[in-house]
Amino acid sequence: MRARQVAVSCDEVGAWFDAGLAVLAAARRRSGWLYGRQALMSATDALDQARRVARAFGWEAAALRPGLADTCLDAVALRLLADLPAGAAASGRWAEGLLDAVDLRMQRLHVSARRRAGAVVVPRLPHTPAWGPDGQACVRVTVSPTRGWRFGLDGLHGPPVRVVAGFYPAAIDEVVALAVAVTGGAFPDVFPGPGWPGPRLEER
Structure with missing residues (x-):
């Protein structure tokens, strides 16, 4: 019985890592977005939970819509803004x-x-x-x-x-x-390079 429980636990860990890889791939495809570690973890948890529900109803992860990892990233971004402390916008x-x-x-x-x-x-x-x-x-x-x-x-x-x-x-x-x-150059293409004719702002 214990061996079976360990096997199930390992499967769950593997599924969570698969969700994490899908979230990372989606995040890297997004031009103009960067994600903190906790945001990526939260999106991974959300995608993993969605896949668990799908498996409970007999669906494989491949049957889910391709953009589900992107949806999880969007949901985390919206939740973080919604979690602002009361009065922050007015201060x-x-x-x-x-x-x-x-x-x-x-x-x-x-x-x-x-x-x-x-x-x-x-x-x-x-x-x-x-x-x-x-x-x-x-x-x-x-x-x-x-x-x-x-x-x-x-x-x-x-x-x-x-x-x-x-x-x-x-x-x-x-x-x-x-x-x-x-x-330091970890994301070299995140901004436009030389020759980009962006107008200058006034110095503050």
């Missing part, structure tokens, strides 16, 4: 407090980020990809209660990168880790 200090926390964590990592109103700017590193018209643009981290976390190119208009992560301390660590990874 101008809420976003600034989160950005202060980002800046502090950057300092602890010995990253000389530049803090200014409404943003944290991450300095370029030796392996930072060439972004922006002159190839020298830096990553800008912003946050708002209606749009969540976003990365952009400092001083330039352009499509932002939406970062799916929460607003609690561990999630802020994830945002910082992603910002440093992006700056």
Whole structure:
């Protein structure tokens, strides 16, 4: 009896990892999106649960619609925004407090980020990809209660990168880790490269 229970447990673990691989593949296909670790874990749990229900009714995972992993990622992103603390949208200090926390964590990592109103700017590193018209643009981290976390190119208009992560301390660590990874070249195609004619923003 125990051997059978272990076998079932191993099958369940394998199914969870399969769900995780599907979520990772869906996340990597999404242009303009980055996901924190906890968001990926939550989407994996959601997809695994959906597949469990399908198996209970005799359906195989292959019979489920192909975009189910994307649906789970979208659901997690919406839930994170819905879980904002009461009054966050009305408080101008809420976003600034989160950005202060980002800046502090950057300092602890010995990253000389530049803090200014409404943003944290991450300095370029030796392996930072060439972004922006002159190839020298830096990553800008912003946050708002209606749009969540976003990365952009400092001083330039352009499509932002939406970062799916929460607003609690561990999630802020994830945002910082992603910002440093992006700056270090882990996602070289996340922003447009040299020659992109994005108009400059006014310096703040």
